[in-house]
Amino acid sequence: xxxxxxHKKHDGKKSINPLFIVLGIVLIVYSLIMxxxxxxxxxxSLKSDSDxxxxxxxxxxxxxxxxxxxxxxxxxxFKNYKLVFENFKYxxxxxxxxxxxxxxxxxxxxxxxxxxxxxxxxxNYEYFPDLLINTLLYVGGCAFVAAFVPAxxxxxxxxxxxxxxxxxxxxxxxxMCMPIVGNQPSQLAFFKGTGLYDTIIGMVLQWASGxxxxxxxxxxxxxxxxxxxxxAASIDGAGETRIMFSIYFPLAIKMVLTVFLIIFVSLWNDYxxxxxxxxxxxxxxxxxxxxxxxxADNKELSKAFAEVPGKMAASMVLALPILVxxxxxxxxxxxxxxxxxxxx
Numbered sequence: 001x002x003x004x005x006x007h008k009k010h011d012g013k014k015s016i017n018p019l020f021i022v023l024g025i026v027l028i029v030y031s032l033i034m035x036x037x038x039x040x041x042x043x044x045s046l047k048s049d050s051d052x053x054x055x056x057x058x059x060x061x062x063x064x065x066x067x068x069x070x071x072x073x074x075x076x077x078f079k080n081y082k083l084v085f086e087n088f089k090y091x092x093x094x095x096x097x098x099x100x101x102x103x104x105x106x107x108x109x110x111x112x113x114x115x116x117x118x119x120x121x122x123x124n125y126e127y128f129p130d131l132l133i134n135t136l137l138y139v140g141g142c143a144f145v146a147a148f149v150p151a152x153x154x155x156x157x158x159x160x161x162x163x164x165x166x167x168x169x170x171x172x173x174x175x176m177c178m179p180i181v182g183n184q185p186s187q188l189a190f191f192k193g194t195g196l197y198d199t200i201i202g203m204v205l206q207w208a209s210g211x212x213x214x215x216x217x218x219x220x221x222x223x224x225x226x227x228x229x230x231x232a233a234s235i236d237g238a239g240e241t242r243i244m245f246s247i248y249f250p251l252a253i254k255m256v257l258t259v260f261l262i263i264f265v266s267l268w269n270d271y272x273x274x275x276x277x278x279x280x281x282x283x284x285x286x287x288x289x290x291x292x293x294x295x296a297d298n299k300e301l302s303k304a305f306a307e308v309p310g311k312m313a314a315s316m317v318l319a320l321p322i323l324v325x326x327x328x329x330x331x332x333x334x335x336x337x338x339x340x341x342x343x344x
Contacts, residue, residue, distance in 0.1 A: 027234060038319070045080055045313035047071045052309050066071035080313035087305070088317075089289055090282040091125040098192055105198055105303060107280045126282060134200070135283040138274060139267040141204040146214075147260035154218030159230070169219070172211045184276065190213045190278065198280055203273070214259050261329060268322045 040059070044052065047062045050069035057063055057126035073079050109115070111129035112122055126134070135267040159164040187206070188197070196202030225248060233243045249256070269286035282290075292311040305311055 038323070041312045041319070042316055044309055045316045046075045046078075047309045048074045048079075049307040049309055052307065074309070080309050081317065083305075083310060084291075084314045084317055085128060087291065088128040088131065088287060089125040090131065090287045092279050092282070094198065094279045095196070096192055096193060098197075105280045107282070126287075131282060131284045131287050134274075134278070134281045135268070135285070137200045138203055138278065138281075138283055139264055141200060142207040142267055143260050143264040145204055145208040146212075146263045147256050149208050149210040149214060150215040151218045151249070151252060151256050151259075155213050155222050155244060158219050158222035159248070172215055175211050176216075178212070188276070198278055200278070200281065203277055206277075218252070218255070221255060224247065225251060261326070265322055265326060269318065284318055288314045314343075 012264050043061065047057065048069070051057050051063045051066070051071040051074075054069045055063055055066065062075040064070055064072045064075060065314070091107050093104070095104045106124055107126045109117065109123055109126050109130050110133075111127055112125075112260045114129065115127040117125075117127075119125060126193070153168070157168050191197035191202050193203075196205065202205065229247050230243055233247055238246070269285055271283070271289040274283045274286045275289070278286075291305045305314060
């Protein structure tokens with residue numbers, strides 16, 4: 001009995017999974033909302049308070065025709081941004097116990113003279129250059145260790161087959177599965193007791209655990225790299241350190257830089273951890289939070305930041321640099337991660 005074999009005809013078109021279509025629509029809508037909010041904030045930062053409230057101009061472009069309530073001064077001379085930089089300062093005093101020792105600290109400026117400070121009281125504030133230095137040290141240092149240390153740990157556990165590798169992998173898996181709630185009081189007590197509280201070094205060490213989601217990303221990557229690279233380098237007389245930093249890490253550099261960029265962006269906008277752990281070394285994000293959220297309680301700041309346009313200008317000062325960095329680096333860092341060379 002002959003069975004007829006039928007073949008389906010294909011017209012050359014690939015079928016698209018409906019799930020991908022729905023997911024694509026959701027991502028497009030989400031992206032448009034994010035872009036709209038950014039453009040709305042930039043547009044609003046160029047308006048006057050009267051234009052925004054008295055004329056009810058919430059969504060339109062800055063009104064340049066009305067001489068009384070319009071936004072000509074703010075739009076043409078960036079008046080809101082001038083107010084931000086003139087008032088971009090942060091001052092705080094903290095006191096705590098390190099064991100039985102009573103410790104007092106306060107903010108101190110390094111660039112006060114450059115900012116025109118003439119009295120002793122003004123030296124107890126930190127200004128835009130101070131805040132920028134604190135931000136770069138905090139964000140850059142934490143992002144570096146958070147991107148590099150998990151890569152180092154993942155390489156050692158993926159490429160060296162010994163019992164401790166399996167133990168570390170299981171421990172990191174358990175750490176990912178077990179929620180840690182309310183651990184900040186214990187962290188504060190530890191930091192204060194060890195003298196790491198209110199120091200950039202303490203915050204950097206906080207991110208140097210080597211655990212987290214990126215450990216598993218690196219682990220899977222290094223597991224997939226052929227051992228042929230190691231064997232070829234060993235034949236040529238290369239040691240383990242040279243193999244790691246001359247062969248494997250250069251292959252993973254694009255991934256490490258991508259993780260660094262992602263963490264850098266998230267930490268740039270982080271004001272909560274510096275507010276708690278770095279009270280006298282504030283970052284730009286901490287200062288923006290202070291100016292925009294607490295301006296109603298501060299007469300000196302309320303004039304500039306009590307209304308929405310001033311708050312948006314302060315937020316744009318924080319958002320625009322990291323947006324420019326991301327646009328410039330996205331093609332180099334966010335591309336596909338490929339592995340060339342020898343195949344097993």
